[in-house]
Amino acid sequence: MAHPASHSDAAHDDGHHGHYVAPVSLLLKVFAALVFFTVLTVATGRADWIPSALHVPIALTIALIKVVLVAMFFMGLKHDNRVNTVILSLTTIFVIVFLGFTLFDVTQRGDLGNVDQMTAADRAYMMHEDSVRYAQTAAVTAALADSTAAADSAAAPSAASPDSTAAP
């Protein structure tokens, strides 16, 4: 159906001639970079010589670089209307806010003594509750295990020993 208003200038109805066409060579280069970073993240993730505190930051940094590459070139943000970049940035900011505040609270709990973190006794108690709930589903578990591991009968769990999860 056509538009009745005065502005449907034919010059604007002929499609996307203004669109940026990403050259194939560029796409291939980006892909190569992505493969490289994947290998890098596996390598650094398995490396023992990197201090354990740095593993997460390194992995996240590499992931971020990969995402920026995908967003800019594969998703075409580099040559797109800037409002789409704003949308993605705003989203990222809110994810960081969500994650940041929540994690901050978790690490700070009990700071003024109004709340104590979990105690060993509580853990034991929790494991007990755990096993009670577990026992209720032990029959289901056993049935599932039987159906999926019929061959491995020697190692199959018996429903009679539900407490195996309860001993930390």
Add this chain to the structure above:
Amino acid sequence: MAQTLTADPHAPTAHGHAAHPTDGSYNYLNYDKTFMSWAKTVDHKRIGLMYMVTLALVFLVAGLFAIALRTELIATNWTNYAAGEQDAAGTIMNANTYNWVFTMHGAMMTFLFLVPSVPAILGNFVLPLHLGAKDVAFPRLNLASYYFYIAGAVLVIASLFVGQLDTGWTFYMPYSARTNGSVTFLTMAIFIAGFSSIFTGLNFIVTIHKMRAPGLTWNRLPLFVWAMYAVSLVQVLATPVLGITMLLLFTERIFGVGIFDPALGGDPILFQHMFWFYSHPAVYIMILPAFGIISELMGTFSRQRLYGYRAVALSSVAIALLGFLVWGHHMFVSGQSAISSIIFSLITYLIGIPSGIKVFNWVTTMYKGSIWLQTPMIYALMFIFLFTIGGLTGVMVGVLAVDVALHDTYYVVAHFHYVMMGGTVIALIGGMYYWFPKMFGKMYSERWAKIFSLFVFVGFNTTFFTQFLLGAKGMPRRYWDYIPMYEHLHQISTIGSYILAVGLFGVLGTWIWGLMKGRKAPQNPWGAATLEWTHATSPPDPHNFTATPVVTRGPYDYYLADEVFLTRNAPSSGDGAAGDGSDGDVPQGDGSGDGAAATVVARPIVRDFKPH
């Protein structure tokens, strides 16, 4: 301002170039009257009306639940408190029923009524008209959004048959993992209804960005549009988190994944973080559209430029974005770390400021205006009255130490209702009165509308102001019964709720009367200056405008709005003959009748206007 009245050659029923009358007699309501033409419509105006009917039903049901709650609380069930004798049957219901009823009241009101309310009804109807657009950017998505909402509502009804849902609308873990299976249904209902919210928000943002009429720059947008923009941002950014929270709650119940349930190593406070990350911004989803309506009403009925337009427009967006940083103020006594509480409290105050700015600007808009006390304006003033109380008590519950005492008491209940009911619902009613002539082409009765507004006002304050006193004295919320010392205040509150109910049914009555017997509405009964009044008939054409309007001034620039004034004295085509006689000064003439466009004179743009 130009107004070309060439017939629309592309009306939906006539793909040929047959001319239709352009006086409003051929309109979006009657161009096709079949049921399927409604069920399959992609017209934003029809979808708005469909939401209106559906939401009115939801409000009715959830409101009746509220009346039931208040009736139960009219007397204490302690026949002898000192001896511990209690009547387990209750005044009209037992504890389990009460818990079920307050949960349904809360969940339906928030998720199925308040969250969609203004955007779904008035946003859908008005937004494209305000923009001078033919429709929203994605009309089919808009319809899909309606059906997602319906699917959510159906699941809510299904939950009634599974068990009595009794978690409260907050679904706090681990209780929600332990109680009956209806939780599973309601989480799914909210998950699905969430799509409705997301799609509406997404649609509006794109519409506002891409569908504005020529000349409608960002600083000429009506403030209702700005409010819708801010709301839509929140809907898009916050609702998915509710989605994943509900999904995790669902898996917690089905599989026992142990993310929230402390008995399985989970963290119930994490649930509260995730829940409030959505649900705090959600209160801005509920209140921001109300701000937009009030801005429209104050501008129109003061016939004055909205004071501090930019401040009001930008404060909407500021509130929307800052609203994401304060969710922890719901958790001061939850076991959250004290330092988090302190930070959240501080940010809470920063967000209070923009809301205050709005109130001051609305009041100042009336200064040196021409204030016309029609029903919509009465509701706008009522809104300012009630919202000011709601806002100031919000400052109270934001104080760390005071909130420890007031948290989860009736004080919070009263604050919440002053903002949500006194704010959103009152603004919605005001907006409905305002746009009623545009929606249906009929006038309601001013006299009766004003009488019932008095009932609403008195009833509301009687119901909820007493709850401030109750809460400050320590009455906890979600109590089926209370100790005898609270009885008198509870009785006053209950009586107030009956008055409020009478008022609300009366409001509904004025609408139904207007629909049946109201006299024909002129194109611009309020002399308003936004596009839906100046450029669209009442009711509008199926395609909104017979020609795309071109905008040359701001939405409230009455001193430039010749079309509002020049058509005023045009001979009336007899529209007003069947009035109820109570409102003689409704302008009779309008530009919709018969080529009256000839009276409209194009006026040059005035830049940098400096009043004398």
Add this chain to the structure above:
Amino acid sequence: MGETSLWHPPSASTIAPDVDAIFNFVNYVSYVFFLGVLAAMVYFVVKYRRRSATDRPAPVVESKWLEISWIIVPTILVLVVFTWGFKVFVRMNVAPPDAYEIRVRGYQWNWQFTYPEGFTTSKNFTVPVNRPVRLLMDSQDVLHSFYIPAFRIKQDVLPNRYSAVWFEATQVGTYDLFCTEYCGTTHSGMIGKITVVDQDTYNAFVEAGGDVGGGTPEQKGQRLYQQQGCAGCHSLDGSRLVGPSFKGLFGSTQASSTGSHEVDENYIRESILSPGASIANGYPPAMPNNYSTLTADQLDGLIAFIKAQK
């Protein structure tokens, strides 16, 4: 017992006057703002009411100073309020190191208090006046929230994690204790009393093991029936609540998960001490495991009381 006023419950702890002071300050400032807004609204509506349908008021010049002033003034006010609230909040949270510590356990739908001297009470508890008391709390099942309006304190009680709250009562008297986190059917019945007594009376209370009332076993049992929250699940008039009614229970024959039993003293004793052992048919296994701390004397009382419900 402290005075109640229009806005406040009795004020009976050291922190209560501080909280009330902030409350009153915010309240009075709110009155000023609210009346200001209201007065301006009424004045404008009267003064600038519409005279004719063609009124065309000149636009008002926006004053930057006005806008800035109503940003600055409220900002200063709320920052004052924030700082004040923050200071009191920190005091509320940090218990004095020498506080007397009582263990509190919330469960559906009652409170259990374990005193440092080793005895336990339910529903109601007693504390000495003018002495800081710290409550170390946790929950057995779902979230609860411990609230004493007269002391202006509240803290959520969580499963598998301790939370704490402290107060120093300043006035002898009896005050209400509420659960304010929704916790199920009898949430509104999860209320109790806190009795503040002078140190001498408190010492006597401790010596009596928390049970200060005498009387026949049946009277003792009746008191326990209220205190221990039995009333939440077991009615005395035959009506069905969560568990079987006590009316006519003794001597009847009860079908349960372990077969059919005559309800005698031993059956009741077992049902109280290990509720899960034998579940009456048609009822949920909802009875909490909290009563193993009851003394033999208390059990006698309860059994005598149940026996008396014919």
Add this chain to the structure above:
Amino acid sequence: MPPGHPNGVRADRNWPLRFDFTTPMASAPATLTVDSPEVHDAHAHDHPPHLQHHFVSSEQQFDAAKMGMWLFLATEILLFSGMFVAYAVFRTLYPATYEACATALNTMQGAFNTLVLLGSSLTVALAINAIQRDDQKGLQRYLLLTLLGAAIFLVVKYFEYTHKFHSGIFPGLAFHPYGEEFGHLATVPYARQFFSLYYVSTGIHAIHIIAGMVVLSWVYLKARKGTFSSSYYTHVELGGLYWHLVDVIWIFLFPLLYLIH
């Protein structure tokens, strides 16, 4: 009216980066105030068949659709953010559990799947490139390749899941590891919770993969009918954006779940 500004709105298309309140209607001269009948009649020319009636131009329609898709992707990212927050909280609370449990995940399978998804992202980008050059065959070929990549991903995922199921590693209460390979997990506290998070997050991701496959298959069917051209390929573009997002999520999930050290 200046070309490129069909409705006078484009002047501020860079909003909000260049947000100017002080210049009303920079691009709309006063002559716009009259809708001249001549212009009105000029619309009788042909519109492209894909242009919906409420849009003025294909350009406007395409931009609107793309912006809508980006907003939808924003909601998807926030949906997954809930999983990431839960993950971060429990990794902070129980770090040892996470290290112990990650050993049960096969890094090589994960890395292989990462490469497969990256490759399918590339093929989608190539598909768009093809249709921009009016290469119908290329479009179809690359869409099929993408679907193939998605299928391979799911097959690998299937083997990962079933391998764990065989040793009793189920989500939630059914979690009950045994056997030589995974039996030791039974003694790791909160191991069940780690695997629940693993199943839920990869499960939701897998649902997205399937949804993406449905979308791309639909696009492929349309492509076979020759619906698309260099002047109209909105659905290819939108499907592609969605597929890239699925890839982006996996880029984060992979190191967080598989590479805990």
